[in-house]
Amino acid sequence: MCSEISRNKNGSEWRNFYGRLKGKSLSTKQKNTLITEFEKYSLGKISYEENPKRKKIKLSEIFDGKSVWLEIGFGGGEHLIHQARLNPEIGFIGCEPYQNGVAKLMGKLRTNPCQNIKLYDGDIRSVFDVLAKNSISKVFLLYPDPWPKKRHHRRRFVTQEFLIPLYETMKPGSILRIATDIEDYVRQALQEVPKAGFKWLADDASDWRTPWQDWAPTRYEIKALREERTPHYLTFIV
Ligand SMILES: C[S@@+](CC[C@H](N)C(=O)[O-])C[C@H]1O[C@@H](n2cnc3c(N)ncnc32)[C@H](O)[C@@H]1O
Numbered sequence: 350m351c352s353e354i355s356r357n358k359n360g361s362e363w364r365n366f367y368g369r370l371k372g373k374s375l376s377t378k379q380k381n382t383l384i385t386e387f388e389k390y391s392l393g394k395i396s397y398e399e400n401p402k403r404k405k406i407k408l409s410e411i412f413d414g415k416s417v418w419l420e421i422g423f424g425g426g427e428h429l430i431h432q433a434r435l436n437p438e439i440g441f442i443g444c445e446p447y448q449n450g451v452a453k454l455m456g457k458l459r460t461n462p463c464q465n466i467k468l469y470d471g472d473i474r475s476v477f478d479v480l481a482k483n484s485i486s487k488v489f490l491l492y493p494d495p496w497p498k499k500r501h502h503r504r505r506f507v508t509q510e511f512l513i514p515l516y517e518t519m520k521p522g523s524i525l526r527i528a529t530d531i532e533d534y535v536r537q538a539l540q541e542v543p544k545a546g547f548k549w550l551a552d553d554a555s556d557w558r559t560p561w562q563d564w565a566p567t568r569y570e571i572k573a574l575r576e577e578r579t580p581h582y583l584t585f586i587v
Pocket of ligand 1: 445447474494568
């Protein structure tokens, strides 16, 4: 894992990012696909460097007035593509800072283009800065980085630093789905997510055991099942 500190124009520290930005070297084909294809799918000027005034982006123009759903940390993009194909009337934002994940998705999109997807290849907090309040209708957070060591729990997505801006960007009545195979992550999510204003939708214990009807397993879920860990599916409402 590497740590990158984002700096603003004055050189002062802006945000820490602790996840992985790059894995093994991309093939020449993957690099070329990234260069030639990414622009078509780019969400726009999101990063601090491109948008230092943090001007809001216009989702109604980008997605022709469609409702917008967001997937945070889409990995290789399997679930994002699945949902985008299943819901052509919805606009999708996918956010993933891991270059190899973005390259994987771009490869799939090159063979099978998908008109209703826009991407940001950086930290989700930069997207929150430039989204208007109450603008997102559904959010997927699937197998977020577990940060198993106790001293790293504050890096998890289910902390107020991430949850408060997420809550503000979501429309009243909209849904947040969280999937994880880490029991301690479930504990922290059930404690922290409601603190940010969300309500957990669960009638009985079986609710978190059953995948959503329109679910497509992600790469991390397949790995979790292979290693005999139990997926948990949590649904919250704004
Ligand atoms: C454990 S992986 C899961 C990937 C995918 N959702 C799956 O289930 O296969 C977590 C992903 O979250 C991404 N991630 C970590 N921090 C992030 C951030 N601040 N903004 C957006 N994505 C982030 C990582 O790059 C990584 O790809």
